[in-house]
Amino acid sequence: MTKILFLTVGTGNKEDLDKSLFAPLRLSMKDGDFDIFVLLPSQKTYQNADFVANDFKDKSFIEPLPVEGYEDDADKCFEHFNRVIEEYKQKYDCNIEDINVDITRGTKVMSAALYSAGLRHGVYKYRYITSPQRDNVGQVISGTEHINIFNADIAIFLAKVDQAKTFLKSYNFSAIETLFSNEKAMPKKYERAGRYIKQTAQFYSAWHCLDYERAISCCPNWGEATPVKILKEELGLGALIVSQEVMSWIKELNKEWKPLPDKKDVSCFPTKEDCWIKAKQATRIATDLLANGRRQVDMGNYEDAVVRIYRIIEMLGQIYLFNRGYDTARIDCEDEKVMECIEYWRKNNKNIPQLKDNKFYEFSRANTAGFIAEFDKEYSQLLFDMMSEEKKNNTNFIISDKERNNSVLIHGFTIIGSKDEQSLRGKFDKVEKVLRRLLSDNETYLKLAHTINSFAER
Numbered sequence: 001m002t003k004i005l006f007l008t009v010g011t012g013n014k015e016d017l018d019k020s021l022f023a024p025l026r027l028s029m030k031d032g033d034f035d036i037f038v039l040l041p042s043q044k045t046y047q048n049a050d051f052v053a054n055d056f057k058d059k060s061f062i063e064p065l066p067v068e069g070y071e072d073d074a075d076k077c078f079e080h081f082n083r084v085i086e087e088y089k090q091k092y093d094c095n096i097e098d099i100n101v102d103i104t105r106g107t108k109v110m111s112a113a114l115y116s117a118g119l120r121h122g123v124y125k126y127r128y129i130t131s132p133q134r135d136n137v138g139q140v141i142s143g144t145e146h147i148n149i150f151n152a153d154i155a156i157f158l159a160k161v162d163q164a165k166t167f168l169k170s171y172n173f174s175a176i177e178t179l180f181s182n183e184k185a186m187p188k189k190y191e192r193a194g195r196y197i198k199q200t201a202q203f204y205s206a207w208h209c210l211d212y213e214r215a216i217s218c219c220p221n222w223g224e225a226t227p228v229k230i231l232k233e234e235l236g237l238g239a240l241i242v243s244q245e246v247m248s249w250i251k252e253l254n255k256e257w258k259p260l261p262d263k264k265d266v267s268c269f270p271t272k273e274d275c276w277i278k279a280k281q282a283t284r285i286a287t288d289l290l291a292n293g294r295r296q297v298d299m300g301n302y303e304d305a306v307v308r309i310y311r312i313i314e315m316l317g318q319i320y321l322f323n324r325g326y327d328t329a330r331i332d333c334e335d336e337k338v339m340e341c342i343e344y345w346r347k348n349n350k351n352i353p354q355l356k357d358n359k360f361y362e363f364s365r366a367n368t369a370g371f372i373a374e375f376d377k378e379y380s381q382l383l384f385d386m387m388s389e390e391k392k393n394n395t396n397f398i399i400s401d402k403e404r405n406n407s408v409l410i411h412g413f414t415i416i417g418s419k420d421e422q423s424l425r426g427k428f429d430k431v432e433k434v435l436r437r438l439l440s441d442n443e444t445y446l447k448l449a450h451t452i453n454s455f456a457e458r
Helices: 015-030 048-057 074-092 108-120 152-168 171-181 188-208 210-219 228-234 243-252 272-298 302-322 337-347 365-371 378-385 402-406 420-438 442-449 455-456
Strands: 003-011 035-039 060-062 099-102 123-128 144-149
Touching: 003 015, 003 074, 003 108, 015 048, 015 123, 015 210, 015 420, 015 455, 035 048, 035 074, 074 108, 099 108, 108 210, 123 337, 123 402, 144 210, 144 302, 152 171, 152 188, 152 455, 171 188, 188 210, 243 337, 243 442, 272 302, 272 420, 272 442, 302 365, 302 378, 302 420, 365 378, 420 442
Parallel strands: 003 035, 003 099, 035 060, 099 123
Antiparallel strands: 123 144
8 A cells, every 4th residue: 555644844944954844854754664755835835845855756746835825824724735635545545544644844824734634534643753952942953853653543533423423313323333443543542432332333223224133243242341431421422322221122122023833733823822922022113113214204214214104004903913812914714703704894895805725814904904893993993094095084094005005115106205204204103192002111112212213312
Protein backbone atom coordinates (compact mmCIF):
# COMPACT_ATOMS: atom_id res chain seq x y z
CA MET A 1 0.00 0.00 0.00
CA THR A 2 1.08 3.60 -0.69
CA LYS A 3 2.21 5.50 2.43
CA ILE A 4 1.50 9.24 2.32
CA LEU A 5 2.69 12.11 4.53
CA PHE A 6 0.80 15.42 4.40
CA LEU A 7 2.73 18.43 5.71
CA THR A 8 1.88 22.10 6.22
CA VAL A 9 4.63 24.51 5.08
CA GLY A 10 5.23 27.86 6.78
CA THR A 11 7.56 30.85 6.48
CA GLY A 12 10.26 29.80 8.93
CA ASN A 13 12.94 32.24 10.09
CA LYS A 14 13.84 34.17 6.95
CA GLU A 15 17.34 34.79 8.26
CA ASP A 16 18.01 31.05 8.42
CA LEU A 17 15.41 29.11 6.41
CA ASP A 18 17.52 26.00 6.21
CA LYS A 19 17.77 25.44 9.94
CA SER A 20 14.38 26.84 10.92
CA LEU A 21 12.24 25.29 8.16
CA PHE A 22 13.93 23.04 5.61
CA ALA A 23 15.90 20.85 8.02
CA PRO A 24 12.89 20.05 10.25
CA LEU A 25 10.73 19.30 7.17
CA ARG A 26 13.41 16.96 5.81
CA LEU A 27 13.67 15.32 9.24
CA SER A 28 9.99 14.47 9.16
CA MET A 29 9.99 13.39 5.52
CA LYS A 30 12.91 10.99 6.03
CA ASP A 31 11.27 9.37 9.06
CA GLY A 32 8.72 6.76 8.11
CA ASP A 33 9.57 5.23 4.73
CA PHE A 34 6.89 7.22 2.89
CA ASP A 35 6.10 6.78 -0.80
CA ILE A 36 4.44 10.17 -1.31
CA PHE A 37 4.85 13.60 0.27
CA VAL A 38 2.09 16.19 -0.11
CA LEU A 39 3.29 19.68 0.81
CA LEU A 40 0.58 22.16 1.80
CA PRO A 41 1.85 25.75 1.68
CA SER A 42 0.02 29.06 1.46
CA GLN A 43 0.44 31.30 -1.57
CA LYS A 44 3.19 33.12 0.36
CA THR A 45 5.15 29.97 1.20
CA TYR A 46 4.88 28.16 -2.12
CA GLN A 47 8.59 28.76 -2.89
CA ASN A 48 9.59 27.17 0.42
CA ALA A 49 7.59 24.07 -0.44
CA ASP A 50 9.12 23.98 -3.91
CA PHE A 51 12.64 24.16 -2.47
CA VAL A 52 12.04 21.18 -0.16
CA ALA A 53 10.26 19.22 -2.88
CA ASN A 54 13.38 19.31 -5.02
CA ASP A 55 15.08 17.01 -2.52
CA PHE A 56 12.35 14.42 -3.07
CA LYS A 57 11.51 15.13 -6.72
CA ASP A 58 9.82 11.86 -7.69
CA LYS A 59 7.82 11.61 -4.49
CA SER A 60 6.73 15.18 -3.71
CA PHE A 61 3.59 17.05 -4.72
CA ILE A 62 2.66 20.63 -3.83
CA GLU A 63 -0.98 21.55 -3.17
CA PRO A 64 -1.02 25.25 -2.14
CA LEU A 65 -3.97 27.10 -0.69
CA PRO A 66 -5.67 28.58 -3.77
CA VAL A 67 -6.04 32.17 -2.50
CA GLU A 68 -3.74 34.43 -0.54
CA GLY A 69 -5.18 35.05 2.91
CA TYR A 70 -6.76 31.60 3.22
CA GLU A 71 -3.96 30.71 5.65
CA ASP A 72 -5.84 32.78 8.26
CA ASP A 73 -9.29 31.39 7.44
CA ALA A 74 -9.86 28.06 9.21
CA ASP A 75 -12.89 27.08 7.12
CA LYS A 76 -11.21 27.80 3.78
CA CYS A 77 -8.10 25.93 4.90
CA PHE A 78 -10.21 22.98 6.00
CA GLU A 79 -12.08 22.91 2.69
CA HIS A 80 -8.85 22.80 0.73
CA PHE A 81 -7.07 20.24 2.91
CA ASN A 82 -10.15 18.03 3.05
CA ARG A 83 -10.35 17.97 -0.75
CA VAL A 84 -6.63 17.22 -1.13
CA ILE A 85 -6.73 14.31 1.32
CA GLU A 86 -9.76 12.85 -0.46
CA GLU A 87 -8.09 13.15 -3.89
CA TYR A 88 -4.89 11.42 -2.80
CA LYS A 89 -6.80 8.71 -0.92
CA GLN A 90 -8.68 7.85 -4.09
CA LYS A 91 -5.75 8.27 -6.46
CA TYR A 92 -3.48 5.93 -4.53
CA ASP A 93 -6.19 3.74 -2.98
CA CYS A 94 -4.45 3.83 0.38
CA ASN A 95 -5.70 2.67 3.76
CA ILE A 96 -6.20 5.13 6.60
CA GLU A 97 -3.36 3.52 8.58
CA ASP A 98 -1.00 4.41 5.72
CA ILE A 99 -1.70 8.15 5.98
CA ASN A 100 0.29 10.43 8.31
CA VAL A 101 -0.13 14.14 8.94
CA ASP A 102 2.54 16.65 10.06
CA ILE A 103 0.97 19.82 11.50
CA THR A 104 4.18 21.55 12.60
CA ARG A 105 4.59 24.40 10.13
CA GLY A 106 2.31 27.06 8.67
CA THR A 107 -0.06 29.29 10.61
CA LYS A 108 -1.89 27.96 13.66
CA VAL A 109 -5.03 28.11 11.56
CA MET A 110 -3.44 25.87 8.91
CA SER A 111 -2.32 23.34 11.54
CA ALA A 112 -5.78 23.23 13.15
CA ALA A 113 -7.49 22.92 9.77
CA LEU A 114 -5.25 20.07 8.62
CA TYR A 115 -5.79 18.23 11.91
CA SER A 116 -9.57 18.64 11.53
CA ALA A 117 -9.51 17.53 7.89
CA GLY A 118 -7.50 14.47 8.87
CA LEU A 119 -10.02 13.62 11.60
CA ARG A 120 -12.88 13.85 9.14
CA HIS A 121 -11.22 11.16 7.03
CA GLY A 122 -10.44 8.98 10.03
CA VAL A 123 -6.69 9.67 9.94
CA TYR A 124 -5.32 8.88 13.38
CA LYS A 125 -1.51 9.18 12.90
CA TYR A 126 -0.12 12.67 13.48
CA ARG A 127 3.28 14.21 14.13
CA TYR A 128 4.65 17.47 15.44
CA ILE A 129 8.31 18.55 15.40
CA THR A 130 9.38 20.01 18.71
CA SER A 131 12.30 20.30 21.16
CA PRO A 132 12.77 20.89 24.88
CA GLN A 133 15.50 23.41 24.04
CA ARG A 134 14.38 26.92 23.11
CA ASP A 135 16.19 30.20 22.50
CA ASN A 136 15.50 33.45 24.34
CA VAL A 137 12.45 34.22 22.16
CA GLY A 138 10.93 30.76 22.55
CA GLN A 139 12.02 29.35 19.17
CA VAL A 140 13.22 25.74 18.91
CA ILE A 141 17.03 25.61 18.80
CA SER A 142 18.07 24.17 15.44
CA GLY A 143 19.59 20.71 15.61
CA THR A 144 17.75 19.73 18.79
CA GLU A 145 14.45 18.86 17.12
CA HIS A 146 12.71 15.54 17.48
CA ILE A 147 9.48 14.19 16.03
CA ASN A 148 6.61 13.84 18.47
CA ILE A 149 4.28 11.20 17.02
CA PHE A 150 0.79 10.93 18.49
CA ASN A 151 -2.52 9.32 17.72
CA ALA A 152 -5.90 11.01 17.44
CA ASP A 153 -7.71 7.76 18.15
CA ILE A 154 -9.74 9.15 21.06
CA ALA A 155 -11.00 12.11 19.02
CA ILE A 156 -11.90 9.82 16.12
CA PHE A 157 -13.56 7.26 18.41
CA LEU A 158 -15.74 9.90 20.07
CA ALA A 159 -16.69 11.32 16.67
CA LYS A 160 -17.80 7.81 15.69
CA VAL A 161 -19.83 7.60 18.89
CA ASP A 162 -21.65 10.79 17.88
CA GLN A 163 -22.33 9.31 14.45
CA ALA A 164 -23.55 6.10 16.06
CA LYS A 165 -26.12 8.06 18.09
CA THR A 166 -27.51 9.51 14.85
CA PHE A 167 -27.57 6.11 13.12
CA LEU A 168 -29.28 4.60 16.17
CA LYS A 169 -32.28 6.89 15.72
CA SER A 170 -32.83 5.55 12.21
CA TYR A 171 -32.12 1.90 13.15
CA ASN A 172 -29.04 1.90 10.88
CA PHE A 173 -27.21 -0.80 12.80
CA SER A 174 -25.09 -1.91 9.84
CA ALA A 175 -23.57 1.57 9.66
CA ILE A 176 -22.72 1.44 13.38
CA GLU A 177 -21.10 -1.95 12.91
CA THR A 178 -18.99 -0.55 10.05
CA LEU A 179 -17.95 2.47 12.15
CA PHE A 180 -16.43 0.24 14.81
CA SER A 181 -15.12 -2.54 12.56
CA ASN A 182 -11.46 -1.42 12.67
CA GLU A 183 -10.33 -2.48 16.13
CA LYS A 184 -6.75 -1.37 15.40
CA ALA A 185 -7.91 2.26 15.40
CA MET A 186 -9.64 2.01 18.77
CA PRO A 187 -8.02 3.79 21.73
CA LYS A 188 -7.00 1.40 24.52
CA LYS A 189 -9.29 3.19 26.97
CA TYR A 190 -12.35 2.41 24.83
CA GLU A 191 -11.30 -0.94 23.38
CA ARG A 192 -13.91 -3.02 25.22
CA ALA A 193 -16.59 -0.38 24.73
CA GLY A 194 -15.86 -0.28 20.99
CA ARG A 195 -16.10 -4.04 20.65
CA TYR A 196 -19.31 -4.06 22.67
CA ILE A 197 -20.86 -1.34 20.49
CA LYS A 198 -19.99 -3.34 17.37
CA GLN A 199 -21.41 -6.58 18.79
CA THR A 200 -24.61 -4.98 20.02
CA ALA A 201 -25.08 -3.33 16.62
CA GLN A 202 -24.87 -6.82 15.09
CA PHE A 203 -27.33 -8.07 17.72
CA TYR A 204 -29.92 -5.36 17.05
CA SER A 205 -29.43 -5.65 13.29
CA ALA A 206 -30.22 -9.38 13.43
CA TRP A 207 -33.23 -8.81 15.70
CA HIS A 208 -34.52 -6.08 13.39
CA CYS A 209 -34.32 -8.61 10.51
CA LEU A 210 -36.26 -11.19 12.61
CA ASP A 211 -33.15 -13.40 12.66
CA TYR A 212 -33.37 -14.31 16.34
CA GLU A 213 -30.84 -17.14 16.16
CA ARG A 214 -28.16 -14.84 14.74
CA ALA A 215 -29.05 -12.17 17.30
CA ILE A 216 -28.33 -14.62 20.13
CA SER A 217 -24.99 -15.61 18.60
CA CYS A 218 -23.98 -11.95 18.12
CA CYS A 219 -24.88 -10.70 21.57
CA PRO A 220 -21.88 -9.91 23.79
CA ASN A 221 -21.48 -11.97 26.94
CA TRP A 222 -23.26 -10.36 29.86
CA GLY A 223 -21.25 -9.83 33.04
CA GLU A 224 -18.33 -7.90 34.46
CA ALA A 225 -16.78 -7.43 31.02
CA THR A 226 -19.72 -5.25 30.00
CA PRO A 227 -18.42 -1.65 29.98
CA VAL A 228 -21.66 -0.33 31.49
CA LYS A 229 -20.22 2.73 33.19
CA ILE A 230 -18.29 3.90 30.11
CA LEU A 231 -21.24 3.36 27.77
CA LYS A 232 -23.69 5.13 30.07
CA GLU A 233 -21.70 7.93 31.66
CA GLU A 234 -18.95 8.75 29.16
CA LEU A 235 -20.37 7.83 25.78
CA GLY A 236 -24.11 8.32 26.28
CA LEU A 237 -24.85 4.95 24.65
CA GLY A 238 -26.41 3.19 27.61
CA ALA A 239 -29.43 2.38 25.43
CA LEU A 240 -27.32 -0.16 23.54
CA ILE A 241 -26.75 -2.32 26.60
CA VAL A 242 -28.62 -5.60 26.13
CA SER A 243 -30.54 -6.34 29.33
CA GLN A 244 -31.19 -9.82 30.65
CA GLU A 245 -34.92 -9.24 30.02
CA VAL A 246 -34.31 -8.41 26.34
CA MET A 247 -32.03 -11.42 25.94
CA SER A 248 -34.69 -13.69 27.47
CA TRP A 249 -37.25 -12.18 25.08
CA ILE A 250 -35.10 -13.02 22.06
CA LYS A 251 -34.53 -16.56 23.31
CA GLU A 252 -38.27 -17.05 23.66
CA LEU A 253 -38.82 -15.75 20.12
CA ASN A 254 -36.15 -18.16 18.87
CA LYS A 255 -37.75 -21.28 20.35
CA GLU A 256 -38.35 -23.93 17.70
CA TRP A 257 -41.91 -24.05 16.45
CA LYS A 258 -43.34 -27.45 17.35
CA PRO A 259 -44.05 -29.33 14.11
CA LEU A 260 -47.38 -30.97 13.42
CA PRO A 261 -47.66 -34.72 14.00
CA ASP A 262 -47.14 -36.96 11.00
CA LYS A 263 -50.31 -37.29 8.90
CA LYS A 264 -49.99 -41.10 9.08
CA ASP A 265 -50.16 -41.16 12.87
CA VAL A 266 -53.32 -42.55 14.43
CA SER A 267 -53.80 -39.17 16.10
CA CYS A 268 -52.39 -36.66 13.66
CA PHE A 269 -53.64 -33.69 15.67
CA PRO A 270 -51.62 -31.53 18.06
CA THR A 271 -52.56 -31.82 21.72
CA LYS A 272 -54.20 -28.98 23.62
CA GLU A 273 -50.94 -28.52 25.51
CA ASP A 274 -49.07 -28.15 22.20
CA CYS A 275 -51.59 -25.53 21.08
CA TRP A 276 -51.28 -23.58 24.31
CA ILE A 277 -47.49 -23.49 23.90
CA LYS A 278 -47.97 -22.29 20.33
CA ALA A 279 -50.41 -19.61 21.51
CA LYS A 280 -47.73 -18.08 23.77
CA GLN A 281 -45.05 -18.30 21.11
CA ALA A 282 -47.28 -16.89 18.36
CA THR A 283 -48.33 -14.04 20.65
CA ARG A 284 -44.69 -13.08 21.20
CA ILE A 285 -43.99 -13.22 17.47
CA ALA A 286 -47.07 -11.12 16.64
CA THR A 287 -46.03 -8.52 19.23
CA ASP A 288 -42.51 -8.43 17.80
CA LEU A 289 -43.93 -8.06 14.27
CA LEU A 290 -46.04 -5.14 15.52
CA ALA A 291 -42.95 -3.29 16.74
CA ASN A 292 -41.02 -4.29 13.61
CA GLY A 293 -43.81 -3.04 11.36
CA ARG A 294 -43.80 0.35 13.06
CA ARG A 295 -40.06 0.57 12.44
CA GLN A 296 -40.64 -0.20 8.77
CA VAL A 297 -42.96 2.82 8.64
CA ASP A 298 -40.33 4.96 10.40
CA MET A 299 -37.78 3.88 7.79
CA GLY A 300 -40.08 4.50 4.84
CA ASN A 301 -40.42 0.78 4.02
CA TYR A 302 -44.18 1.03 3.59
CA GLU A 303 -44.62 -2.12 1.51
CA ASP A 304 -42.84 -4.16 4.18
CA ALA A 305 -45.07 -2.58 6.82
CA VAL A 306 -48.25 -3.67 4.99
CA VAL A 307 -47.06 -7.28 4.78
CA ARG A 308 -46.54 -7.27 8.55
CA ILE A 309 -49.96 -5.78 9.27
CA TYR A 310 -51.68 -8.45 7.21
CA ARG A 311 -49.72 -11.25 8.87
CA ILE A 312 -50.50 -9.96 12.37
CA ILE A 313 -54.23 -9.87 11.58
CA GLU A 314 -54.03 -13.50 10.40
CA MET A 315 -52.25 -14.38 13.62
CA LEU A 316 -54.93 -12.72 15.75
CA GLY A 317 -57.30 -15.48 14.65
CA GLN A 318 -54.74 -18.27 14.88
CA ILE A 319 -53.71 -17.28 18.42
CA TYR A 320 -57.34 -17.19 19.57
CA LEU A 321 -57.84 -20.78 18.38
CA PHE A 322 -54.48 -21.97 19.74
CA ASN A 323 -55.69 -20.85 23.16
CA ARG A 324 -58.72 -23.11 22.72
CA GLY A 325 -56.75 -26.13 21.58
CA TYR A 326 -57.10 -25.76 17.79
CA ASP A 327 -54.31 -25.46 15.21
CA THR A 328 -55.65 -23.91 11.97
CA ALA A 329 -53.15 -25.97 9.96
CA ARG A 330 -54.71 -29.23 11.24
CA ILE A 331 -58.41 -28.98 12.21
CA ASP A 332 -60.04 -32.30 13.17
CA CYS A 333 -63.02 -32.90 10.87
CA GLU A 334 -64.69 -35.03 13.58
CA ASP A 335 -64.52 -32.36 16.27
CA GLU A 336 -68.07 -31.54 17.39
CA LYS A 337 -67.79 -27.77 17.07
CA VAL A 338 -66.00 -28.10 13.73
CA MET A 339 -68.78 -30.30 12.35
CA GLU A 340 -71.42 -27.81 13.52
CA CYS A 341 -69.55 -24.96 11.87
CA ILE A 342 -69.03 -26.82 8.58
CA GLU A 343 -72.70 -27.71 8.48
CA TYR A 344 -73.65 -24.07 9.06
CA TRP A 345 -71.33 -22.95 6.24
CA ARG A 346 -72.79 -25.56 3.90
CA LYS A 347 -76.37 -24.44 4.55
CA ASN A 348 -75.47 -20.78 4.08
CA ASN A 349 -73.38 -21.28 0.92
CA LYS A 350 -70.14 -20.26 2.60
CA ASN A 351 -66.73 -21.33 1.34
CA ILE A 352 -65.94 -24.71 2.88
CA PRO A 353 -62.28 -25.74 3.16
CA GLN A 354 -61.21 -28.88 1.33
CA LEU A 355 -60.98 -32.03 3.48
CA LYS A 356 -57.40 -33.35 3.60
CA ASP A 357 -56.73 -37.11 3.75
CA ASN A 358 -60.35 -37.54 4.96
CA LYS A 359 -59.12 -36.39 8.37
CA PHE A 360 -58.63 -32.67 8.70
CA TYR A 361 -59.13 -29.18 7.33
CA GLU A 362 -56.65 -26.36 6.81
CA PHE A 363 -58.47 -23.17 7.73
CA SER A 364 -57.90 -19.97 5.77
CA ARG A 365 -58.02 -16.54 7.44
CA ALA A 366 -61.76 -16.27 6.64
CA ASN A 367 -62.42 -19.84 7.85
CA THR A 368 -60.58 -19.06 11.07
CA ALA A 369 -62.58 -15.89 11.71
CA GLY A 370 -65.80 -17.76 10.92
CA PHE A 371 -65.01 -20.67 13.24
CA ILE A 372 -64.21 -18.29 16.12
CA ALA A 373 -67.90 -17.34 16.04
CA GLU A 374 -68.57 -20.72 17.72
CA PHE A 375 -66.84 -19.26 20.81
CA ASP A 376 -67.03 -15.47 20.52
CA LYS A 377 -69.27 -13.85 17.92
CA GLU A 378 -68.04 -10.34 18.75
CA TYR A 379 -64.39 -11.22 18.24
CA SER A 380 -65.21 -13.14 15.08
CA GLN A 381 -67.00 -10.11 13.63
CA LEU A 382 -64.11 -7.88 14.64
CA LEU A 383 -61.68 -10.03 12.61
CA PHE A 384 -63.99 -9.83 9.58
CA ASP A 385 -64.42 -6.08 9.98
CA MET A 386 -60.64 -5.55 10.09
CA MET A 387 -60.45 -6.75 6.49
CA SER A 388 -63.80 -5.74 5.07
CA GLU A 389 -64.31 -2.59 3.01
CA GLU A 390 -67.94 -3.43 2.20
CA LYS A 391 -69.46 -2.49 5.54
CA LYS A 392 -70.27 1.23 5.77
CA ASN A 393 -68.86 3.25 8.68
CA ASN A 394 -66.66 0.31 9.63
CA THR A 395 -64.30 1.88 12.21
CA ASN A 396 -62.53 -1.47 12.70
CA PHE A 397 -61.36 -1.72 9.08
CA ILE A 398 -57.58 -1.99 8.63
CA ILE A 399 -56.66 -3.73 5.36
CA SER A 400 -58.55 -5.70 2.74
CA ASP A 401 -57.47 -8.82 0.87
CA LYS A 402 -57.57 -6.74 -2.30
CA GLU A 403 -55.28 -4.06 -0.88
CA ARG A 404 -52.86 -6.71 0.35
CA ASN A 405 -52.91 -8.66 -2.94
CA ASN A 406 -52.35 -5.51 -5.01
CA SER A 407 -49.15 -4.81 -3.08
CA VAL A 408 -45.98 -5.10 -5.16
CA LEU A 409 -44.54 -7.52 -2.59
CA ILE A 410 -47.49 -9.91 -2.94
CA HIS A 411 -49.20 -10.17 -6.37
CA GLY A 412 -49.84 -6.68 -7.69
CA PHE A 413 -48.28 -3.51 -9.01
CA THR A 414 -49.72 -0.84 -6.72
CA ILE A 415 -47.01 0.97 -4.78
CA ILE A 416 -47.68 1.87 -1.15
CA GLY A 417 -45.69 5.03 -0.47
CA SER A 418 -45.18 8.01 1.81
CA LYS A 419 -48.72 9.25 1.09
CA ASP A 420 -49.94 6.28 3.13
CA GLU A 421 -47.67 6.86 6.14
CA GLN A 422 -50.17 8.35 8.58
CA SER A 423 -52.78 5.80 7.59
CA LEU A 424 -50.32 2.97 8.24
CA ARG A 425 -49.46 4.33 11.69
CA GLY A 426 -53.16 4.37 12.54
CA LYS A 427 -53.53 0.77 11.32
CA PHE A 428 -50.77 -0.43 13.64
CA ASP A 429 -52.45 1.36 16.57
CA LYS A 430 -55.70 -0.49 15.80
CA VAL A 431 -53.91 -3.83 15.55
CA GLU A 432 -52.23 -3.21 18.90
CA LYS A 433 -55.58 -2.65 20.60
CA VAL A 434 -56.83 -6.03 19.39
CA LEU A 435 -53.55 -7.77 20.19
CA ARG A 436 -53.71 -6.49 23.76
CA ARG A 437 -56.87 -8.59 24.26
CA LEU A 438 -54.80 -11.74 23.65
CA LEU A 439 -51.79 -10.78 25.77
CA SER A 440 -51.74 -12.08 29.32
CA ASP A 441 -48.86 -9.73 30.15
CA ASN A 442 -49.36 -7.14 27.43
CA GLU A 443 -47.32 -4.28 28.91
CA THR A 444 -44.20 -6.41 29.39
CA TYR A 445 -44.48 -7.97 25.92
CA LEU A 446 -45.08 -4.64 24.22
CA LYS A 447 -42.27 -2.89 26.09
CA LEU A 448 -39.71 -5.58 25.26
CA ALA A 449 -40.81 -5.81 21.61
CA HIS A 450 -40.50 -2.03 21.22
CA THR A 451 -36.97 -1.84 22.69
CA ILE A 452 -35.44 -0.93 19.32
CA ASN A 453 -38.26 1.51 18.56
CA SER A 454 -37.30 3.51 21.65
CA PHE A 455 -33.96 4.39 20.03
CA ALA A 456 -35.75 6.74 17.63
CA GLU A 457 -37.08 8.75 20.56
CA ARG A 458 -33.68 9.45 22.13
